[in-house]
Every structure is written in C-alpha cells, then in structure tokens.
Amino acid sequence: MGNYIAKRVVLLIIIIFFVSVAAFFLVHLLPGNPAVTILGPNDTPQNAAILNHQLGLDKPLVEQYFIWIGHVFQGNLGQSFTTHETTTSIISTSYPIDVELIVFSQLMAFAIALPMAIKASRRPNRLFDQLSNSAAFGMLALPPFVIGPIMVLIFAVHWHVFPGPASYVPITQGFWSNIHTMLLPSIVLALGSIVVYFRLLRNDLISTLQQDFITMARSKGLSDRRIMWRHALRPSSVTLLASAGVTIGTLIAGTFVVELLLQMPGLGFQIISSINQDDYTVVQGIVLIVAVAIVLVNFAFDFIFTLVDPRIARD
C-alpha cells in the first residue's frame, strides 16, 4: 500500500514536471521571435526588456526554464499586455465559476443518474431500462457544444425560463440570482455526466445483482430496497468514483463551452479572450494551472479510490 502510494507520487511529480516543461515550450511554438510576436503592437524596447526578463528569453534554454519555473513558484505567472492585470489575479477571480459549475453539475448528475440506474437495473431489458438506455445512447451524440446552444435557444431565447447569455451574476451580488444564472449551464454539463454515470452504474448493478451474495440476501428475506442500498450499491460506488475522476478532463472542456456560450467570466472564457487578444503569457499561465489542476484531481481520485478499495494497490 505504502509502496503503491509512493510510486504514484513519483509518477505524479514526473507528470507535473513534464506538464510544466510543455507549458514552458509553448512560447517557442510561436512563429518568429517570441518576444516580438507576444508583444505585437506593444513591442517597445521597455516592454521587450520586461518580457525578456520574465521569460528569460535571452538566456540558454535550460536556464530559461528554471527562471520561468522560479517565477511560477513565487506566484508570478506574468501579466496581461492589454490590461496589465497579473495572470495570477485573472485566474483567482475566474476559477470559482468553474468550480461552482463543476460541483453543481455533478450533484445534479448523481441525483438523476443514481435513481435512474437503480430503476433500470431492477428489471433489465424491460421498458424503463430500454427507454433510458436509448436516451443515454442518443445523448452520447450530443456534446455540450451541440446541446448547449439548442438549450439556450429553447429555454432562454424562446421561453425565457433561464437568463440568456451575458447575464451572469457573481455569488457576492445575490445568492439566488447567482444560482438562477448557474442552472442552465449546469444542466448542459450535467446531461453529459448523467449518461456516463447511468451507463456505468446500470451495467455494474446488473452484474452485481446476479451474484451469489445478493441471492443469499434475498433468501434471507431482506427487502429489495435494503438489498439495493446496503448490498448492491456499495461495490458499484467504487466504479462510479473512478469514473468521476476520469471525466474531469471532459468536464473542463464542457465548462469552457458553456462559459463561452453564456459569456460567463470563468477560466475558459478568460483563456479564449486572451487567445483572441494574443495575450500569450496569460494563455500560458492558465494552461499551466488548469493542466496541473486536472492532473492533481485525477491523482486525488485515484488516491481516494485506493483507500476505498485496497485491492487496487496490490495489483
């Protein structure tokens, strides 16, 4: 167990190191002289000197990396050349939106997928199971960038049930109006997750319910409800937990889409406006932070997972 965790931590550090190297080298993918391209119309000798110092572009490559990573560890990810805001402050004001979206949508997804899967797995291949299975299969072909605009069209533009684009209210300016603006994007995100959780849980439950210990529980005369919640769901929860970690990458893609769609100033919205303004240092900073965050979340789920089911560590 300890050995397993140590191995995972080493792998984690190696991955984060490579992520940082990759993020560092992004600047060198720019055509021509990076400093000139990054600065664009702001290419004054003074700015160039600041940028060259920031990126260490005048030094050998390896040294450049260590200068840059040194700045990163000091919380210095450079600054925007259009607004002069630091990348760190851009990230710290926008990431709560992403976190809220993800947490909110996942709560919704679990609340819907769990009862659906339980109902479907009680009678496999009967009407409810077949209907929900077909619906889930269809939903696989409706990623957020397809279903999102359709939902906005129907629920915000036509029916005015939810606020439309560019009406985001920060949580500090009213809790309920914030929740109101969060509902539509969260539903869009939740739809994709419901499919994943439902399909996994249903298949898992069906095979669990055929096992001997369930027959045993039944013959003891336990109620269906008790068998489901106390006996069948417990092993399946492990699979579910694992998939929650794996889907974080897909979820981030989804949050970027809904943020652009509804003009919510989260990380996705920020990175896209920075790209459109050629604000390369901000892009680089956000990429680094988001990538490291995803890697860490994956690691955390992996870790929880080992605690829940220690058999994994033994393999």
Add this chain to the structure above:
Amino acid sequence: MTDVINPQTTSPLPGAVVTPTDNDEHGAAAPKRLGTFFWICAGWITLITLVAIFANLLPLPNPDFQNFAAPQNGAPGWGHLLGTDDLNRDIFSRLLFGSRVSLVVGFGGTAIGLILGGIPAMLSGYRRGRVDTFLSTASYAVLAFPALVAVIAIGSFWGHQLWKITLVIGLFSSPLIFRIIRASTLTYASRDFVMAAKALGASDRRILAREILPNLMPTIISFGLIAVASIIVLEGTLAFLGLSVPPPTPSWGNMLNEGAALLSGGPGQNNAWLVIFPAAAMFSLLFTLNVVADKLRSYLDVTEVKL
C-alpha cells in the same frame, strides 16, 4: 497500475460496457446479424462522406460567398434551402462544405493515432520488457494530460491550420489507442498459433503482420470508429471555442459558434436556423458513428479489453 480505472479508459464511449445479456453462454445463440438500422446508419455516414468529397461538383453557391441579394439571417426557402446566415451566406452550402473539416480531422486524426499509438503498441505488447514498461508509463503520463487543454494551448501558439489541428489531435489520441491495442496484442501474443509460427522460425515482423494483426482488426475497426467520433467531438468543441480552422472556412463547430453568438443579440437579430442545422448535422454524424461502432463491436464479438 490503475487497473480499476481502465475499464472506463478503454473505451472513449463512456461507460460502454458489454451487458451480461450480450454474451449469454446459456441462451440459444441468436444468428448474428447487423440489422437494417446498422445499414441505414452506415449509409448515412457514406452519404455524408460522398457529399464532403464531391461538394465542389454539386450545384451549390460558394459557401464563403456573401450574397447581398439574399436576405440576412433568411429563413429556409426554395432559394436557400436552409436559409442564410448573418453574412448572407447560404447555410446549406456551408453545411455540406463544413462536413469536410469534421471528416478530415476525425478520420485523419484516427489514422495518425493508429500509426503513432498502434505500431508501438503491437511491438510493446509482443516483445514486452523494458521498452514496454517505459511506453506504458509514458502513455499513462500523456493520458493524465487533458487533451483539450493541450490542443487549445498548442493550437493557439502554433496556428490553426487544418493539418496542424489534425496532427495535434491525432498525437493526443495515440496514448489511448496505444493502451487498447497493446492490451489486445497481449492476449494474442501468448496464444498457440503464435508459438507455432515462432517454432516454424517466422520472423517477428511476419508474426506481427500475419498472425497478430489480422486478429486485432475487429478491435481496431470498432474502437477506431469510436475514436473518429470522439475526435470529431474534440474538433467541434475547439471550433465552437473559435480555436479550430479559422473563418471563413465553414465547419459545423464554427457555424454553431456563429449561431450561438447571435443568440445574445436582441429579437430579430438571432438566427435559430444557424443553431439548429449544424447541431442536427453534428448529432446525425456522431449518432450514426456510435451506432455503427456499437453494432460492429457486438457483431465482431469484441469484448471489453482488460488493460
């Protein structure tokens, strides 16, 4: 290493696990058929592909042509089958030409992924040893890196040309393909027919190409189609974010982006058709690809690979 996570990562289709009833050993074996629905879906994909290839020969207006004689955000009608967008361009024509981007990136990216991931995977699974350990660890490391963030980052610094997008997406899909093909190779590498070929003195290259590869084909075909669908989703997401092939070149993703951007406009400014038609096109392609992949998988009896 992370064996329990793998049943999910095996298949880009989340949660696509074979149900117990699919491979029921005790029930009467039903004759295997692909079914009419499979052929309808396969036909639709073929039709989209043919339209994409021969779009130039069809009597369509230039997709980038801003026809000022046509109405802005016009409704569907005889003159413009699916209406016009905010720049007076014909939506039908843009939709047909736009299929090219999805198909090129989808199939091209999968092909690159198969070459970059599949060939090392076969060698790795067949020869094992230190190279295998290294490549497996490397594939885990790349898998931990979120593909979309990577593609956004590389694209925004390197450029958004079609070939660059295809190459980068293909590169980032290769670790998953590596894992699937390696696992599949492992199950065949120790089988008797491979031993027999070895005993007959066949070279490794011959064993890989003649003995193992044919057995991998069902896996490659069914998972390859799922890879095509997920790469199309990835490209569509990028295009929706405005980070794929730049305008005026049409793609379904950037048409949805334009349609969605208009939704924030006041009444009369927005264009529902510019949302509905590209969304429907995207859904139809992804849905038929999923159906074809799913049916082929049960037809070819590809059980979920245990990595």
